[in-house]
Amino acid sequence: MPSHRHDRERANGDVFGWSLTNLGDLDSDGVPDMAVGANRDDDGIGDAGEVYVLFLNTDGTVRSHQKINDTEGNFTATSFIDRFGSSVDSLGDLDGDGVQ
Numbered sequence: 001m002p003s004h005r006h007d008r009e010r011a012n013g014d015v016f017g018w019s020l021t022n023l024g025d026l027d028s029d030g031v032p033d034m035a036v037g038a039n040r041d042d043d044g045i046g047d048a049g050e051v052y053v054l055f056l057n058t059d060g061t062v063r064s065h066q067k068i069n070d071t072e073g074n075f076t077a078t079s080f081i082d083r084f085g086s087s088v089d090s091l092g093d094l095d096g097d098g099v100q
Contacts, residue, residue, distance in 0.1 A: 014038040016052075019088045023053065031056050037085030044070040049084030 019037035026033045034054050041050040050069030057063045070078045078084045 014041040014050075016041075019086060021088045021090050023090050024093075026053070027055055029055075031058055035088040035090075037088050039083040039085040041069055041085070043072070045078055045080050045082075047081045047083060048078035049082055049086065051085045051088055 016038040017036055018039045019035075021035050023033045023035050025031060033056055036052045036054060037049065038052065039049040040047045042048065043050065048070050050067055050072075053066040053068065054062050055064045055066075066073055068075045069084065070076055075084075
């Protein structure tokens, strides 16, 4: 997978890119998608962390993304200095359709 260009919005100590994983083709477009951790994000709570799900184009650029943290993505389980996103991993084929 090509490297992702640094996002200036994440340049304030969020540590975007701390963890990375291939998630397989989540959106069934034939292109693998990925998760990227930013374990010191502080949107809402100091250093609670966040994970980005990046939906990629065939050339490796980001088509769209879903941010998951205490303020977005219906995830509210983080606390001060939880560092959500320190580690990310694929869960494999959850629905048994042969696509990971």
